[in-house]
Amino acid sequence: MNRILIGIFLISLGLGSYGQNIYWGDEVPEKWNGEWAEQYLTKAEITKYESTSSFSDVQEFVNLLRWNSEFVHIENMFTTPRGKSGFAVVLSNPRVTSPKEARESGKPVIYLQGDIHPPEAEGKEALLMVMRDILMGDKRYLLDNQILIICPDFNPDGTDDLHLNHGTPHLIGSGRNAQGKNLNRDAIKLETPEVIGLNNRILNRWDPILFFDAHAMSRVKHGYAIGYATHTLPTANPVTREYVWNDLFPKVRSNIRDNFHIETFTHCMWDEAYWPPTEWSHHLGYWFMEGKFVAMAYGLRNRMTVLVETPGHPSFERRIYAQYAYINELLEYTNRHGDEMMQICHKADKELVERVKAKAESGMLKNFVDGKYESYGQIELLAYKESVAEYEPGTSVLRTKPGTAEGPPERVKGVEHIAKPVGTKEANMPRGYILPECLGFLTDKLKIHDVKVEVLKEAITVSGEEYVIDKMKHIQWMGFTLTRLDGQFAKSKKKTFPAGSYLIDMAQPSANMAFYCLEPETPDGFLGWGLIDEYLESIGVNDRSVVYPVYKYFKIVTGDE
Numbered sequence: 118m119n120r121i122l123i124g125i126f127l128i129s130l131g132l133g134s135y136g137q138n139i140y141w142g143d144e145v146p147e148k149w150n151g152e153w154a155e156q157y158l159t160k161a162e163i164t165k166y167e168s169t170s171s172f173s174d175v176q177e178f179v180n181l182l183r184w185n186s187e188f189v190h191i192e193n194m195f196t197t198p199r200g201k202s203g204f205a206v207v208l209s210n211p212r213v214t215s216p217k218e219a220r221e222s223g224k225p226v227i228y229l230q231g232d233i234h235p236p237e238a239e240g241k242e243a244l245l246m247v248m249r250d251i252l253m254g255d256k257r258y259l260l261d262n263q264i265l266i267i268c269p270d271f272n273p274d275g276t277d278d279l280h281l282n283h284g285t286p287h288l289i290g291s292g293r294n295a296q297g298k299n300l301n302r303d304a305i306k307l308e309t310p311e312v313i314g315l316n317n318r319i320l321n322r323w324d325p326i327l328f329f330d331a332h333a334m335s336r337v338k339h340g341y342a343i344g345y346a347t348h349t350l351p352t353a354n355p356v357t358r359e360y361v362w363n364d365l366f367p368k369v370r371s372n373i374r375d376n377f378h379i380e381t382f383t384h385c386m387w388d389e390a391y392w393p394p395t396e397w398s399h400h401l402g403y404w405f406m407e408g409k410f411v412a413m414a415y416g417l418r419n420r421m422t423v424l425v426e427t428p429g430h431p432s433f434e435r436r437i438y439a440q441y442a443y444i445n446e447l448l449e450y451t452n453r454h455g456d457e458m459m460q461i462c463h464k465a466d467k468e469l470v471e472r473v474k475a476k477a478e479s480g481m482l483k484n485f486v487d488g489k490y491e492s493y494g495q496i497e498l499l500a501y502k503e504s505v506a507e508y509e510p511g512t513s514v515l516r517t518k519p520g521t522a523e524g525p526p527e528r529v530k531g532v533e534h535i536a537k538p539v540g541t542k543e544a545n546m547p548r549g550y551i552l553p554e555c556l557g558f559l560t561d562k563l564k565i566h567d568v569k570v571e572v573l574k575e576a577i578t579v580s581g582e583e584y585v586i587d588k589m590k591h592i593q594w595m596g597f598t599l600t601r602l603d604g605q606f607a608k609s610k611k612k613t614f615p616a617g618s619y620l621i622d623m624a625q626p627s628a629n630m631a632f633y634c635l636e637p638e639t640p641d642g643f644l645g646w647g648l649i650d651e652y653l654e655s656i657g658v659n660d661r662s663v664v665y666p667v668y669k670y671f672k673i674v675t676g677d678e
């Protein structure tokens with residue numbers, strides 16, 4: 118072969134500096150999803166990736182697996198506003214049918230969900246394939262050391278609310294549920310049966326140590342087959358996110374490169390108005406430090422989370438392949454390291470309780486209420502200068518214009534990797550909170566967040582601090598109206614609360630969740646979501662300075678002082 122031919126040969130293999138074949142753009146390996154009898158094919162496979170499964174397709178597929186396997190238990194999660202029964206599939210060997218049996222097995226529980234945003238259907242399709250591989254194929258060993266709970270369709274009403282799409286699949290669901298709400302904005306305020314069911318039926322009972330949430334982005338120009346992120350709220354115990362970032366992510370990334378031959382990296386974006394990229398940032402990828410995202414909020418409970426996002430420009434098959442690769446290597450990792458992960462989570466629970474007990478009474482225990490992203494340093498970024506959509510000639514099907522966003526992307530050096538969460542503002546972590554009886558609807562939400570709440574049987578006298586509000590304001594942010602306060606904390610004299618008030622003892626594993634929801638200065642706690650507006654208006658916040666109704670006590674003084 119002459120040099121030109123060798124060059125062409127190398128390019129056709131996609132050999133880059135990584136020294137092996139990497140699939141770019143729309144490329145996928147032949148027969149990547151195995152060979153299956155017709156009855157075991159998913160809707161996407163049957164239609165050559167022109168369609169995605171409806172909710173009843175998902176039900177039928179899962180039912181087929183269930184009747185052909187001894188390792189399946191179905192867990193009902195919620196009833197949607199349109200009356201559909203959302204469910205999760207518990208896969209375990211030997212089969213467990215209750216959280217108690219799961220605990221007794223000593224195995225970690227891993228939870229994975231798809232279709233929270235039904236237009237991003239690739240996660241749902243990949244999860245169906247992964248379940249099939251485990252139950253009917255050669256991946257049963259993935260149940261050796263872990264229990265998997267898989268909800269392939271977390272938004273059944275949205276999944277079936279079909280409209281025309283220009284690319285593939287040709288029909289896609291709605292990003293909202295039947296209430297018109299975005300489920301991935303509901304993790305703190307809890308207004309949807311889907312997210313309430315996720316908490317009550319899965320998270321609070323089965324206590325997964327890892328939460329996986331599958332997404333897709335719109336048309337972007339980066340060169341990765343899929344992007345990944347973990348929770349970054351500075352209020353959360355950093356131990357679980359640091360483990361995911363430092364240990365799990367790099368290992369899974371390199372295994373995907375070796376075994377699936379695609380490139381993956383962090384879920385970030387650059388400002389596409391400019392070339393070349395200089396900043397690769399979580400913020401520009403809309404991964405804000407806000408509790409509204411389900412994979413963000415669960416980090417407040419000392420657990421690990423992974424969110425993935427496929428870029429929107431490749432074909433549906435390619436996007437499913439990327440999700441399939443990620444989920445497979447994630448489950449390989451958790452199957453090997455689940456024990457270690459479980460120990461980290463449980464240790465974080467214990468340490469939090471001990472820290473509150475040891476330090477909160479002094480009024481000196483702090484936690485972050487807000488933060489920002491800083492750079493981890495410079496990276497080499499895979500990016501396309503151009504990614505252009507066009508109609509396939511003679512059709513109304515959108516595709517990536519040949520020559521753009523296909524083949525090896527450019528390698529841009531010296532790009533700042535702005536994804537490191539750092540706290541910027543602190544508040545005192547109290548020994549506990551006290552709420553008046555009229556705010557019982559907030560404590561109902563706290564209980565769904567697995568926060569323990571007591572009702573005072575008799576009056577209690579405490580000392581601590583309270584937040585004095587000078588002004589209540591509202592801001593518009595990403596389609597929502599959020600409440601903000603001007604004010605400051607002031608030490609309070611002894612205060613007595615009557616029987617019937619609610620008390621939240623912070624010596625509990627969900628203390629960071631309680632703190633995030635109840636503090637007046639977090640970006641989207643209960644105050645931020647406007648849940649306390651009506652109460653504040655009723656006590657005259659628009660006319661004068663008033664006291665925020667959630668009291669922070671450092672000491673209980675009843676009886677001894």
Ligand SMILES: [Zn+2]
Nearest residue numbers: 234237332333
């Ligand atoms: Zn999404």
